[in-house]
Amino acid sequence: MTSTSDGVEDRIVRGVRGRAFRRLLATWTATSMADGVRAAALPLYTAVSTRDPLSVSAVAVAEVVPWLLIALPAGALVDRLPCRGTLIPAHSFRCVVTLLLAGFIHAGAAPLPVLLGCAFLLSGAETFADSAAQSLLVSTAGESELERANGRFVGVETVGVEIAGPLAAAGLFGWRPALCFALTAVAFAFAAVWTSRVPGEVEPVRGAGSRSIAVEIREGMGFLLRQHALRTVVGVVGLVALLTSAVNAIAVLFALESLGLSPGAVPTLLVCTALGTLLASRTASALSGRFGGGAVMIAALVVLALGIAALDLVRLPGAAWLAYFVMGFGAGTWNVLSAANRQRLTPRPMMGRVTSAHRVLAWGLMPLGAGMAGPLAEFTSPAAVILGAAVLVGVTALFSAPALRALSPLGAE
Incomplete structure (x- = not known):
């Protein structure tokens, strides 16, 4: 805490009704919507453009592999770095990747290697963003309101990933598939900007980071x-x-x-x-x-x-x-x-x-x-x-x- 009155500062920024948590929840809502659109549109575009079950399967694997290969070192790095300093680059990176993917699709030049690379990079960045967001959830909500905070996170994630995102993808894909990924990029851009508005006072305590990642x-x-x-x-x-x-x-x-x-x-x-x-x-x-x-x-x-x-x-x-x-x-x-x-x-x-x-x-x-x-x-x-x-x-x-x-x-x- 930077304030000389920790009790007053806690009342300002802590808890599910606090400014910090509400802004974090807004970014989680945006990225959940983006993930829902991507989860529906990317395999659908792969299937439509390749008509090859092996290609569809390969893209699905590319989305999962980063969680097995990158997540553990990502978690260790997140424990060393400021949460906002991790989330803003991660969201910005995902915005750029999805914009490039939208451009490739709009130009009709999105071969399988591009789809595989984008799937891997988006999930790889998500491993950093997810760990940092979870750490920031704890510090913004406070220990006594973790159940309420996680309930709100699960609620907006369910709406975004399982309902609103797929519905938006279904509506946009029939019009122009590239719009699905353009919408995803906009959501990630919003998340990056809004994360910068989360007060810095809620950053959790970090370790010294003097040892190796392993x-x-x-x-x-x-x-x-x-x-x-x-x-x-x-x-x-x-x-x-x-x-x-x-x-x-x-x-x-x-x-x-x-x-x-x-x-x-x-x-x-x-x-x-x-x-x-x-x-x-x-x-x-x-x-x-x-x-x-x-x-x-x-x-x-x-x-x-x-x-x-x-x-x-x-x-x-x-x-x-x-x-x-x-x-x-x-x-x-x-x-x-x-x-x-x-x-x-x-x-x-x-x-x-x-x-x-x-x-x-x-x-x-x-x-x-x-x-x-x-x-x-x-x-x-x-x-x-x-x-x-x-x-x-x-x-x-x-x-x-x-x-x-x-x-x-x-x-x-």
Whole structure:
């Protein structure tokens, strides 16, 4: 803090109603919208322009690989650098890359190497921006309001990535595909400018940065593995990512063949998931305050397991939409509260490294879950994969319950 009156300064800049957090949330809203447009438009443009499934798959891999290769060193660097000094260049870089991509597409000269390079560079910059934004979230919201802050982040991210972004991409792509990426560039430009307006007083404390990046990565991973409660929270995140990605990979085929849904109705299931997540983003903090963060996190895993199981067990009209809504509510509640508790359990100088390790675990296991789902469904059935995932989520809730119950009572404030 630069003020001589820390208490007054805290009242000015800390908390979800403070100027600093509101400006950070505005930048998160813009970048979530940009990510939603890109996530819909880039694979669609690749498919339309190449008509090659291998090319579409390669671009998808290029978007994921930076989370496995770059995220850990990015987290270590974020722990050394000012958050705003990381976010502004990252958003600006993504703005420039998407503008170049829009130019290539408008000129009709966007071959596969360009698409691969842009996908990799955009995700690579995102690894820096994501860790820095998470660190800044903690310092702008304050420890006592982490549940509310993460609820707002999850809410705007859900709207941007899963609803508004894809809808905007669908509307613009039919007109001019290049406009999708031009809109994305504008959103990143806004985020860069608005990040510069976040007060500098909220910058978190940084480490000395005198050791090598490799040593600092090992230190962060070592802390995560030694700290029992943190290891439990991050471990459950990875397991849930593995299992839900397996369900998502096979659910479309299951909905068509077993539930008898039309192809046009299948995307509405994902909208129901988003609506459930939105409800969770608004209620998770209140539920945590009423019943305790650990208890609600356990309940969220149980609700998620019941939603997955209902997808197969309750084959009544409308049940699939309700099951997806329940899944979204359970997963959304877990995401809000697990993020808040992970942040609370992590020392401020290690926030970037632990956040990156969490992302690597989640993103690393999601492709594995999706890859396992097909062979398992072929060997058994899609219904068996879905029910198996539901049982395993329930077992995860049971075995993690003691550690989750013991989480800091601050989570219930």
